[in-house]
Every structure is written in structure tokens, then in C-alpha cells.
Amino acid sequence: MSQSSVRFKQVDVFTSVPFKGNPLAVVFDADALSGDEMQAIARWTNLSETSFLLAPTDERADYRVRIFTTKGELPFAGHPTLGTAHAFLESGRAPKTPRRLVQECGAGLVDLAEGDHGAWAFAAPPARMTPLAPAHHDALRAALRTDAIDFTAAPTGVDNGAPWLVARLESAQAVLALDVDYEALTTIADSVGAHGLAAYAPHDANGPATFEVRCLMTGLGNGEDPVTGSANASIAMLLAQQNRRPGTRYTARQGTVLGRDGRVHVAYDDAAGRIWVGGHSVTTIDGTCRLA
Structure with a gap:
């Protein structure tokens, strides 16, 4: 690991009351981390998922995310999508389009939109x-x-x-x-x-x-x-x-x-x-x- 530390947030998702939703660990600026290093961090957080924010490779995306459970990587997951969007915006980063975000992940591009009272939603991917x-x-x-x-x-x-x-x-x-x-x-x-x-x-x-x-x-x-x-x-x-x-x-x-x-x-x-x-x-x- 070339970095000694990274910015980190733990976000409770699907709730506005701490400790009543589903926690997500979010690691920022993770471009220098290997997949094995991400997996090691996810095992350590011991949460259902840990997400890693990276620079997008698709110009349409606001950011790229890799999502890990304690046992492996997922191409997509819902609560990490919303929790990562929350962490990204709370850190002061602005979306390319107001009240809209585009997430790049293993499942492709996922659209997000801001709803009422600051809640965000993702467009369900094809299934x-x-x-x-x-x-x-x-x-x-x-x-x-x-x-x-x-x-x-x-x-x-x-x-x-x-x-x-x-x-x-x-x-x-x-x-x-x-x-x-x-x-x-x-x-x-x-x-x-x-x-x-x-x-x-x-x-x-x-x-x-x-x-x-x-x-x-x-x-x-x-x-x-x-x-x-x-x-x-x-x-x-x-x-x-x-x-x-x-x-x-x-x-x-x-x-x-x-x-x-x-x-x-x-x-x-x-x-x-x-x-x-x-x-x-x-x-x-x-x-x-x-x-x-």
C-alpha cells in the first residue's frame, strides 16, 4: 500500500436515525488499493458490505465504486449504492448534473436521483x-x-x-x-x-x-x-x-x-x-x- 491512510466514513442506510438502518463502510480515494487490499479491509470492517470510491473510467459517471462483502466482490448492491452516494456528496463533491448522480460499478452505470427531503434513490438495474x-x-x-x-x-x-x-x-x-x-x-x-x-x-x-x-x-x-x-x-x-x-x-x-x-x-x-x-x-x- 503506497498510502498510509485514507478518508473513511461509516454510513447508516435506509434510515435517518443512527443505528436503525444498515451500516456501510466507505473508503475514499481507493485507486491505489488492489482488490486483495480492498478485500482485507472489507473483512476487517466485518459489515455486510464495504464500498471503495475510485475515479470513474466512463466520462458519464460521477464516480466509480467497488463493493466487497467479507467474502468477495459484488457487481452491484443497493444499500452500498445509496450509502456511497451519500458519502460522496457529504464530502463536498458535486454531481455533474444537479440532483442526479451516475455510479459506475461492476454492473455498469447506475442512475441515482435526489428525492424529497434529501433522500436519494437508484434506478433498479435490469434483472x-x-x-x-x-x-x-x-x-x-x-x-x-x-x-x-x-x-x-x-x-x-x-x-x-x-x-x-x-x-x-x-x-x-x-x-x-x-x-x-x-x-x-x-x-x-x-x-x-x-x-x-x-x-x-x-x-x-x-x-x-x-x-x-x-x-x-x-x-x-x-x-x-x-x-x-x-x-x-x-x-x-x-x-x-x-x-x-x-x-x-x-x-x-x-x-x-x-x-x-x-x-x-x-x-x-x-x-x-x-x-x-x-x-x-x-x-x-x-x-x-x-x-x-
Whole structure:
């Protein structure tokens, strides 16, 4: 490492209240770092993701980002996209176009837009969809230890750079009660190329959000992700495909069983054929990271 230190922020994403969202480590000016060095830092932060800000190689982009879990690099992920944008702007850097950003990442160029009250949203990247074979439905029921899966909305693998198996349950209470067999779930998720399960279900009319969401990871290590942009983008796309959209806007709550209170805002822009997934971010740590 030629640098002795870099600027560093830890950002809580999908919340405006510290410690209630999903934390992200952001390392600035990371151009001199190798992929192995980035991976070592990501293992050390021990967060679900760590992002590294670099100079863009595409003149259309405001910045380039590489995103690492503790185990490997991702071409795209939602909460790192929003958290990195927040850190980039908070550091005093200006977007090329007011209230718009273009992120360059492994999945290509991702557009971001500023919404109301300072919240930012990303345009959901294109996704590949692979319905779960009906022969696996009983196995999924057993792996989730529930009879509350709504199979009228076919469970489907959705890969937008971060692959999830999306399953709809009959109620928010059923989502919150899930206690899964991770070994069995891994086999089922692997069958559609997914790295975990995104379970969702509607709340009652007067509930805290439109949907309750939980994301249970398999391929990158068993455990629950607090609040997940890519999975919520996958859910939004599948809702549209299955004609189950609850209007042009809705809100998802995630992280409840982990003591978090994440809020994800989804908007369908039918004129442009885009889905926007966003939320607030707040910085909890701001300083430098010693490299050597």
C-alpha cells in the first residue's frame, strides 16, 4: 500500500436515525488499493458490505465504486449504492448534473436521483428472472418451516447483480416469524443461482409500511441482512411482473427482528419504464482509516 491512510466514513442506510438502518463502510480515494487490499479491509470492517470510491473510467459517471462483502466482490448492491452516494456528496463533491448522480460499478452505470427531503434513490438495474421449479416448492416450505408461502405468486430467482430468491408470504406476521433451516435453504437458493432468500408480505391497511421484508443470506455466509436495496429492487420488479403492484409508490419495512427500523421507498416511473428504490442515509463515523 503506497498510502498510509485514507478518508473513511461509516454510513447508516435506509434510515435517518443512527443505528436503525444498515451500516456501510466507505473508503475514499481507493485507486491505489488492489482488490486483495480492498478485500482485507472489507473483512476487517466485518459489515455486510464495504464500498471503495475510485475515479470513474466512463466520462458519464460521477464516480466509480467497488463493493466487497467479507467474502468477495459484488457487481452491484443497493444499500452500498445509496450509502456511497451519500458519502460522496457529504464530502463536498458535486454531481455533474444537479440532483442526479451516475455510479459506475461492476454492473455498469447506475442512475441515482435526489428525492424529497434529501433522500436519494437508484434506478433498479435490469434483472434476470428464474422461477423456482414447482418440484422445489415443498422443499422451500420445509426449509422456511412455514405453511404461509403464497405460491400464487411464484417464488422466483431475481438477479440484478445481487441474486435473490424472492418469496411472498401470506402476512407480515408470517415473515417476522420465520426460523429457517439455512442448510436446506442454501440448496434451494442455489437452484436458481441465488445467494439468499428475500421474503416479503403485505401489512394490514393501517400497518407501519406496505410490506414487511426479511433477507436471509446463504451464499455469502448464513445470516440476516438488516436492510437490502438490491432485494427490494428485485421484489419491486417481481411485483410488476406478477401484476401485484400496490399502486405507483409503496414503502417496505426491514430489519425489525434485528432491532432495526429500515424504510425503503419504491416508486414506479411508468413513463420512463423505471423503478426507483431509495431511502435516507446518515453518517455515524467520519474520519480516516490507517492503512500502514
